[in-house]
Amino acid sequence: MTFTISREKNIISFLAEGKSKSYDFDINTGILYSLTDKPLKNFPSGFKSCVSEHREDDIILFTMYEMLNSTYRWNDGWAFKLADFQKLAKFLVIADKLNSIGYTLVERDRWRYSSAMLSMVNEHFKDFVKYAKEEEEPTLEHFCENVYPTLWAEAHGIEMNEVIDADFIKAIMSQEWTKEQIEYLIKCIRRGVPYFYMYDDGRIDKYSFRQDLRNYMLRCEALDMKYDKDFFRGVALSKRMYQTHKAQIDNKAIEEQYKKHNFIFEDDNFIVIVPQTTDDFKNEALAMNNCVYNMYLRRVVDGSTNVVFIRKKSNPTKSYITCEVTNSGKIWQFYLANNERVARNSKESDFRNAYQKWLDENWA
Numbered sequence: 001m002t003f004t005i006s007r008e009k010n011i012i013s014f015l016a017e018g019k020s021k022s023y024d025f026d027i028n029t030g031i032l033y034s035l036t037d038k039p040l041k042n043f044p045s046g047f048k049s050c051v052s053e054h055r056e057d058d059i060i061l062f063t064m065y066e067m068l069n070s071t072y073r074w075n076d077g078w079a080f081k082l083a084d085f086q087k088l089a090k091f092l093v094i095a096d097k098l099n100s101i102g103y104t105l106v107e108r109d110r111w112r113y114s115s116a117m118l119s120m121v122n123e124h125f126k127d128f129v130k131y132a133k134e135e136e137e138p139t140l141e142h143f144c145e146n147v148y149p150t151l152w153a154e155a156h157g158i159e160m161n162e163v164i165d166a167d168f169i170k171a172i173m174s175q176e177w178t179k180e181q182i183e184y185l186i187k188c189i190r191r192g193v194p195y196f197y198m199y200d201d202g203r204i205d206k207y208s209f210r211q212d213l214r215n216y217m218l219r220c221e222a223l224d225m226k227y228d229k230d231f232f233r234g235v236a237l238s239k240r241m242y243q244t245h246k247a248q249i250d251n252k253a254i255e256e257q258y259k260k261h262n263f264i265f266e267d268d269n270f271i272v273i274v275p276q277t278t279d280d281f282k283n284e285a286l287a288m289n290n291c292v293y294n295m296y297l298r299r300v301v302d303g304s305t306n307v308v309f310i311r312k313k314s315n316p317t318k319s320y321i322t323c324e325v326t327n328s329g330k331i332w333q334f335y336l337a338n339n340e341r342v343a344r345n346s347k348e349s350d351f352r353n354a355y356q357k358w359l360d361e362n363w364a
Helices: 047-054 059-072 082-100 107-112 115-123 125-134 140-155 166-174 179-190 193-197 206-223 231-244 246-257 278-288 292-301 347-362
Strands: 003-008 011-016 023-026 031-033 270-273 306-312 321-325 331-335
Touching: 003 047, 031 082, 047 059, 059 082, 082 115, 107 140, 115 125, 115 140, 125 140, 140 166, 166 179, 166 206, 179 193, 179 206, 193 206, 193 231, 206 231, 206 246, 231 246, 246 278, 246 292, 270 347, 278 292, 278 306, 292 306, 321 347, 331 347
Parallel strands: none
Antiparallel strands: 003 011, 011 023, 023 031, 270 306, 306 321, 321 331
C-alpha cells in the first residue's frame, strides 16, 4: 500500500492510494486515527515503507522512523500499546519545536540521532536556539557533545582545561554528581591532584583520575566519611575502612536494591526468594555450582541488575533455579544447577512465563 503524506498543524495525514479518507496521526498525543476516525493501536500495513521513503524530507517523519525503528525494531505487523504511541509523541513534539525554528537535519545528525539527543536539546532548548543562531553550521550532535557540557561546567563553576574536557563533564553529568562532589572536584583541580596522573610524555590519565575520585566519593558516602583535604590520604584511609566494613556496606546496598521493585511471586509449585546478604549469594553459588557470587553479586550491589532464587514450595530452603531480572523487569537468565536450562513445556518453564507476565504487569 502506498501513501501520500500531508500535514496541517499537529496532524500528519497518510492518504492511502485509492482512498478518499486518510489515516491521521496527532503528534501531540500520539493517537493514530483510522479511516473512520477511531483510535488505532497499531500502524496499518505499508506505513513502515511509507515513512521510510519520506523520512529525509521532514524532521517529524525522520523522528518517527528513527524512534520506532531503533527502539522497537518494528515491522508492519507490530501491534503497539497506547503507551508506545504516547512515548513516540513526546519525541515528535520535540522535533516539531526544532522544525519551528527552521532547523533542518544535516548528515552528521542523521548518524547520531537518538532519543537521548532529542531529550537533551529539549531540556535546554533556549541554549540550543541561541547556539543555532550564533553558529554558522549548527548540529544537534555538536551541541550535545561539546556545547552543552561547556555551558553546564560554567554554570557549576568548573573551569574547562586539559583535564576537565567535554567528555569529563559528560561523565559527571550522567553520574549526577552532587553540589558537594562538584565542589570537591574543583578543590582537587586547584590543588593539582590531576597532575599526579601524568604520563612521562606529559599527557594526563583523565579517566583514572575521574574513576579514582568517583570511587573515593562513593566509599565516603557508604562509610559516612567527610572528604579529606589530602585526596590521596583520603583514598588510602577510605580503602582500608571500606575493606573493614565491606560486608555490612554490601548487605545494605543489597537491601536498598531490592526495595526498588517487588520481586515476590509464586504459583502452585514454586516461589521467588529475594537474597538478603552476600552470604546468600555465596551459598547459592556453592549449591548451584554457578558464578552468581563471583560475577553477579557486585552487579547487584552496584545496582546494575537483580538476582532472585526460585525454590520449590515443598522445599523453599533448597536452591533450585537462579534467575536474573534486569532493571527493566525482564528475565534475562533462568538456570538450574550447573547452568542447565529448564526443559520446554515443563512446570519450570511455565513458571518462568507466568513470572515474566507478572513482572510486565507489576513493574514500576
